[in-house]
Amino acid sequence: MINFNYETDFLLQNEDDISSWISEAINAEGFKEDEINYVFCDDKYLHKLxxxxxxxxxxxxxxxxxxxxxxxxxxxxxxxxxxxxxNAKDFQTSFIEELHRVIIHGILHYCGYKDKIDEDAKVMRNKENYYLEQLG
Known part of the structure; x- marks a missing residue:
């Protein structure tokens, strides 16, 4: 089960579609989904964590x-x-695309992908791009 929680004024549009997309990615990677909680927050909240x-x-x-x-x-x-x-401004992409990239990035870590060294980061980025294409 995928849950979306908010510690800021932001609200994710089309939660059901995003949830299905995440579930499909988990299944495609050969994993099973249990409880996954997304918490959308601000810099102060995340910095504290x-x-x-x-x-x-x-x-x-x-x-x-x-x-x-x-x-x-x-x-x-x-x-x-x-x-x-x-980051969307820095990478010259839309907020929504960057948000979706970060959403799937967390899941890919759970599936065993790493990004600390360049070679691993390249594999991670390719996977992110693949799943972003699946979302359309």
């Missing part, structure tokens, strides 16, 4: 807490809407 839980005193667009067991995907994904907006 970053400092408290990860000991990183920086802004970020996404933090995910992975509670998956084997092939059963579950976790909490926090997304800063402010960071997504800024």
């Amino acid at each position: 970053n400092v408290e839980f990860l000991k990183h005193d920086t802004l970020t667009d996404i933090i995910s807490f992975d509670y998956s067991v084997g092939k059963i995907i579950q976790g909490d994904i926090f997304i800063s809407i402010e960071r997504v907006e800024d």
